[in-house]
Amino acid sequence: MVFYILLLLAAVGIAGYLAGRGKAFQVVGGEVRKLHSLPSQHGTYVALFATLPALFALVIWGLGSPGIETSIIKSRFASELAGQGVPQVEAFIRDAKAIAFGGLVGFTDATKEAAAAAYRSLHTTSLTIISAVCALLAFGGFLYSYRNVSERFRARHVVERVVRVFLIACSIVAVLTTIGIVLSLIFESLLFFSEIPFFKFLFGLHWSPQSAFTGAGTAAGEVNxxxxxxxxxxxxxxxxxxxxxxxxxxxxxxxxxxxxxxxxxxxxxxxxxxxxxxxxxxxxxxxxxxxxxxxxxxxxxxxxxxxxxxxxxxxxxxxxxxxxxxxxxxxxxxxxxxxxxxxxxxxxxxxxxxxxxxxxxxxxxxxxxxxxxxxxxxxxxxxxxxxxxxxxxxxxxxxxxxxxxxxxxxxxxxxxxxxxxxxxxxxxxxxxxxxxxxxxxxxxxxxxxxxxxxxxxxxxxx
Amino acid sequence: MTDITAAPLPPGRTPSIHTDAAAKSRLKSRYGAEMRFRWLGAGAIGLAALFLLLLLSTIVTQGLPAFRINSITLPVNLSAVPADPAARAGFDYAGVVNDALGAKFPDVTGRQERRLLRGIVSTGSGVILRQQIENDASLAGKTVDVQVPLDDFADLYFKGLLAESAAPQQLPGVTVSAASGDVGVTFSDDAIARLARSVGAIEAEGGVLRLTSGAASLLLDVGGGTVKLTEVGPGNMAKGTVYEALDASVSTASPAVLRTITTPEASRKITDREIVWLDRLKADGAITSGWNTIFFTSGASREAELAGVWGAVVGSFLTLIVTIAVAFPIGVAAAIYLEEFAPKNRLTSLIEVNINNLAAVPSIVFGLLGLAVFLNFFGMPRSAPVVGGLVLALMTLPIIIIAGRASLRAVPPSIREAALGIGASKVQMVFHHVLPLAMPGIMTGTILGMAHALGETAPLLMIGMVAFIVDIPGGFTEPATILPVQIFMWADFPEPAFQQKTSAAIMVLLGFLILMNAIAVILRKRFERRW
CATH class of the missing domain: 1.10.3720.10 (MetI-like)
Structure with a gap:
């Protein structure tokens, strides 16, 4: 489904490019030198405005929706899941997802089937919403930018600003990587040091974490x-x-x-x-x-x-x-x-x-x-x-x-x-x-x- | 100064401190030091070359045998195979292969021996036969010659990697008391006793030498069969067990051939019986050695003879596609921004320092990042090429950015000024003029970065690409393994055949690396312009 949305957006982008370019030609009656920006720049401008907002919405939805769906399911099945530990709840969610969208199912029962059905309907709803939002954004962006195309309109400046923002974003990726490394290391390490004193880790002379627990089984929370x-x-x-x-x-x-x-x-x-x-x-x-x-x-x-x-x-x-x-x-x-x-x-x-x-x-x-x-x-x-x-x-x-x-x-x-x-x-x-x-x-x-x-x-x- | 040296020495004066004996010896020692230093340098280079040679020759000599495989051709009776494909489910294909093998050795009857005999053919032979029948339904009901791979130990035996044997000796005048079972053997002289002693037989009472499994194996080919000697002595007498039935007992002294397997039975992975059988099959022409297509077309397997690299190659390919799709655009864009647009401010200098530091971060830390962020935070699938590709992309990003910046910097300013001079905007100048000229250099850097990523192992261990995956991966989110990880896993397998497989897989990996580097070199030679 998401794939088709992307495909449609690509089509809208191409259509926007052609439309913008065509309109730029048309407003000056073919005399390109009268335009502030080249027709292709007008085309790119329309294409960008028609696709980028929708694309953003799609990315945000892709990042956010699984978590929201899961929390809704969790709250709906709160009574069934009450009293279970975190791993069990996670296993439940995993299995429900697997039943709903295909995948390796651990084992299934009536509650999970119900959760899977809820998942499926939730997912359909959220897909419909995002499709509508994408369509709206694409259409709105297209209309707005297409109306803007005129003889004096500075499409080049807009396009180049977008390009520049893209370049900056790409150079930030390296910084984000470093931040990601540092944060993930520090976050997990802090959890570790809340269990094991920092100095015992740094100055201890004995290392055998494979025998980390004093007792056997999951209940043995005592860490040596x-x-x-x-x-x-x-x-x-x-x-x-x-x-x-x-x-x-x-x-x-x-x-x-x-x-x-x-x-x-x-x-x-x-x-x-x-x-x-x-x-x-x-x-x-x-x-x-x-x-x-x-x-x-x-x-x-x-x-x-x-x-x-x-x-x-x-x-x-x-x-x-x-x-x-x-x-x-x-x-x-x-x-x-x-x-x-x-x-x-x-x-x-x-x-x-x-x-x-x-x-x-x-x-x-x-x-x-x-x-x-x-x-x-x-x-x-x-x-x-x-x-x-x-x-x-x-x-x-x-x-x-x-x-x-x-x-x-x-x-x-x-x-x-x-x-x-x-x-x-x-x-x-x-x-x-x-x-x-x-x-x-x-x-x-x-x-x-x-x-x-x-x-x-x-x-x-x- | 010239005046002084030009003036001849007055008669009777001793030579100066620059030419006396002490000076000469000083000079000699200085030149000696010079020579030593020079040889030290040459030695360092030589040592590096020696290490490389040693490494490559070890890999190649180990890996070459794995590119060939010995197969056995058996007349398999397929009359029991149902003609209807639907009725074939559950049919014991391996059974008919085993029956065909058993038919070659009718006198092998014992349960244990039958099992041993079955073991010389690959356990995957049934699957191979099934595929053949599925491809060609007309085979069902006939007796056809089917070629199946040998078990890895049998294969290694034929490659001479499992047991060493001495040259066979011709012996005249041998008699054997019976055609099968435990037999007495007489030789024409007691040279056999000396031989037995020399190969590690144990002295027992009465002048008897016992050939235990710790000694070399003496196999006597006589009267159309094979006798394994178990005791030698006293004198020219010996006792043995018939491993392959003789035509009849040999009562008149006849010529025989004595084969010595010098590797003791206890310290090799193949028994004397199997050796006798395999040699018989070889003599019958049933064994053929051929190019190992299984190695190049199949995925991982616990059976060495069925294990291949193709699954790992496909996994590596998928991973690298993700890597290049992510790292190349981002890397080039970042390089363009930093080189062409970035103002000199704190943010850009922070980014620059960052990129340089990122290039020096150990690769395993990127694996931790992938585990914590992609797997645990975003919940992406484990062992999937898409996650591996993303991790490798973040890892190669600094390489591509640094290479990209270098080649952008190499484009002379005159190009930029000319473009700006005729009215191009800065973006147009970069994308229409500077970037095309810098592209060969960027591509070279990217390919080298990809080669680096192809050989990377550690971060992918972290994100679960060590899983044992038999199927060839079909997509970016399916579990996959990659070539270096496959090498890592095979290196841990205890079977000796996997050592060869590992080396062969390394040769495949090095082949890909050489290919990528060659492309980079060609790109550089063909397209890079010196200004």
Missing amino acids: EDIFGAVPLFVGTLLITFIAMLVAAPVGLMSAIYLSDYASKSVRAVAKPVLEILAGIPTVVYGFFAALTVAPFFRDLGQALGLGVASESALAAGVVMGIMIIPFVSSLSDDVINAVPQSLRDGSAGLGATKSETIRKVVLPAALPGIVSAMLLAVSRAIGETMIVVMAAGLAANLTVNPLEAVTTITVQIATLLVGDQEFDSAKTRAAFALGLVLFCATLALNVIALRVVKKYREQYD
């Missing part, structure tokens, strides 16, 4: 506060990130130096694509590689050396994550190193320094703020990386800094807490949002610091 201590996760994340940076920082930096200062053209023609391919490989592939090849390799190596290496060791996940970050570090450092002016290198060479001395004593100190910022961004990337650790790191939260043991990370826990079927209103799932908030804040802080470092310490040479 002591098992939401996230410190093991922070330590695990930092450990894996540290290992990753141990691989990525030297390799990435040295390859950037080599590519910018030593490599011949042919070497660069090969090496650049290699790094680009490394950067383009999806993280799930790295994860598979870590779990399948690297982790068993380290385990066997450890066995040969007489060391007990866990099959999901932090080492394997860290090393593979390091490989993944190499191109990131390298391309950022490359930009920074290339930004050091040639005159500094020439001056150093003129004093008799070799190339490596120039790089170590002149170029790198000059590029240091940029390199530090690149490393911070790489750390932020490593902290937020999910798939490698989900596939190759452990699930058990061990509080250890031994890279040979299995540790778990923030992202792994978010993924394991939220993947699978469960209701989204337990302390367990909210814990994932609290972790997400920590992750978001950490990466944001790192990015801000990275930017500040560059701004504050960069030397202006030119």
Whole structure:
């Protein structure tokens, strides 16, 4: 039905365009130069006025009507639903909807059938209303704008203002996304912190939310506060990130130096694509590689050396994550190193320094703020990386800094807490949002610091 | 300075500090350091290349076998299939396939052995047969050769990935006491005992070597059948079990072929009996190896030989359509506004900072956003491509905006001034002149963003795209999975055949990524103008 309304609106829009354009031609008797705006602009003006208000109404209806319908149903069946818990009421509504509009029905009874019938009639009413409103708005808008079309009418200004509003709205989407992220994280986290004290979460040493409830069953509302201590996760994340940076920082930096200062053209023609391919490989592939090849390799190596290496060791996940970050570090450092002016290198060479001395004593100190910022961004990337650790790191939260043991990370826990079927209103799932908030804040802080470092310490040479 | 160096050294004076022995050694060490530094750089590049090579070669060598599949052709008697399609409901198609297989091995009678034998054909063979009959009703009532896939373990055996075997040896002068059951075997010499000892047989009393399931399997092809040796010794004597009936007992010394499966039976997923059967079928020409069309045409399955990527590919495609439909217009519009219209004020600088920060937000956080806002707040369906597409769109939006702004900025101001000069309005200038010129760059950035979105996994785990979905998704709101998530799920399956499937799926994914990047490169090369 909504689809047909949209189709009709599109037809009205096209008709409006043609009508507006035709009228613009007609009012000046074909002498277009007499018009203030082009005929096509008059046409667009009519089309916009005929469709946009109706479209708005439709969007608002689409967002608002399901909630209103549901609340009406709830109030109508209040007596039947009295005394039931929130999940039961939700299940009731879900089933009633499924019976009414098709879908997976859990089980059905007379009350649900009645509710479904009520739903159907309500929906028909609301559809009729919105259809009428759309028709009215489209017709009214069309008439109003069509009457406006005249020789001196500034249709272009109106159209361009609409275009500009559309452009602004689109750029606001990015801001809305950020607001959405922050609000959803904070909202769920606040609910979480109302159950679990903030400091127990941030400084607790024990993490096992899978056993979150002291008793079994839905009635067990008692949440054990002591098992939401996230410190093991922070330590695990930092450990894996540290290992990753141990691989990525030297390799990435040295390859950037080599590519910018030593490599011949042919070497660069090969090496650049290699790094680009490394950067383009999806993280799930790295994860598979870590779990399948690297982790068993380290385990066997450890066995040969007489060391007990866990099959999901932090080492394997860290090393593979390091490989993944190499191109990131390298391309950022490359930009920074290339930004050091040639005159500094020439001056150093003129004093008799070799190339490596120039790089170590002149170029790198000059590029240091940029390199530090690149490393911070790489750390932020490593902290937020999910798939490698989900596939190759452990699930058990061990509080250890031994890279040979299995540790778990923030992202792994978010993924394991939220993947699978469960209701989204337990302390367990909210814990994932609290972790997400920590992750978001950490990466944001790192990015801000990275930017500040560059701004504050960069030397202006030119 | 030139005067000093030009003047010849007076006789008898020692060389300066720049040319004496200490200076030379200093210079040498400096050049050494230079060389080391250079090699360190080359080593870093080499290491990165080595990692890439290792990764790709692992994936390719693992994945290639999954592109082929071994099938078995069986003469299936379809006389029992009802001619009337309506009466076929509930007909046991798998049963007739199993009967056809059983007919190949009439002497396999035991319950357990029959079950083992059935296991070498895919459990989906009944479904495949049913489809064939539905497509061609004239098959019912006849006996036709039907090709069905082998079970994944049998398939892996033929690919040589499950059991290793040594080269077969020709042995002269072997006798066997009976044609079936437990038999005694004599060899011409006691070389067999040495062989048995070398492959891990356990010493028992009386000079007997017992070949347990922890040792390699010795299979003796003799007199038209196969004997599995269970005990060797003393001397040239041996005992065995007939796995495939001989024509008759072999009383006169005859030549035989000894096959050694070096992987012990206990540590492989296929038994000696199955190996004997499979080798017999292969020798009969019933096994054919072909291009694995199932992998490219079917959806997910718990059975490795029936699992395919097509469902995931379609899911990825639907998701990306939503992503591009949302992210491209919004991203381009935002880029145009920020680059061409935005006044320098706090709002626009806020938006700019925002976009840069959004590009650095971990992808899993976008998954949390999708879960909290799209699923829980707006009540959109779980596992649906439309939600996945929206989440990925928000994630790629910053990439498209940044790329779009860069290519808009690359259009020289002269174009804008010329357009304004001949009376175009600002909107006309942008949409008629600047945007068309910037479009190739924007498209390139968009395709790269889409490639990035195609490989993204973590946010889609959050919105339930990990569900096990067998059907090929038919719409934007139907449950679907996508290629990277399929890879993630298969990587967790314990069956060895799924490891190959995972690698093969990765190859498919990388293929799509290469394709998209190639298109981006071509676009850039063909259409991008340097001003």
